[in-house]
Amino acid sequence: xxxxxxxxxxxxxxxxxxxxxFLNNEIGPINSPERERFKNEAYAYYLSEILKQRRKQLNWxxxxxxxxxxxxxxxxxxx
Numbered sequence: 767x768x769x770x771x772x773x774x775x776x777x778x779x780x781x782x783x784x785x786x787x788f789l790n791n792e793i794g795p796i797n798s799p800e801r802e803r804f805k806n807e808a809y810a811y812y813l814s815e816i817l818k819q820r821r822k823q824l825n826w827x828x829x830x831x832x833x834x835x836x837x838x839x840x841x842x843x844x845x
């Protein structure tokens with residue numbers, strides 16, 4: 767389940783905040799379940815982008831990659 771950020775007043779404020787402050791305010795403090803989930807989802811996205819980039823460099827389709835891994839290509843639909 768993706769995390770959706772609230773429409774806070776950060777964009778309407780002249781005050782700059784750090785990334786850490788933003789994450790604390792929007793996601794939760796370090797080591798909180800929400801922050802850990804966010805970190806895990808961000809890392810999974812990061813790895814998927816690396817894999818996608820390499821797959822494209824090799825001119826492999828998703829089905830090609832799945833076959834090379836001995837898996838079936840699974841289609842995920844996100845709403």
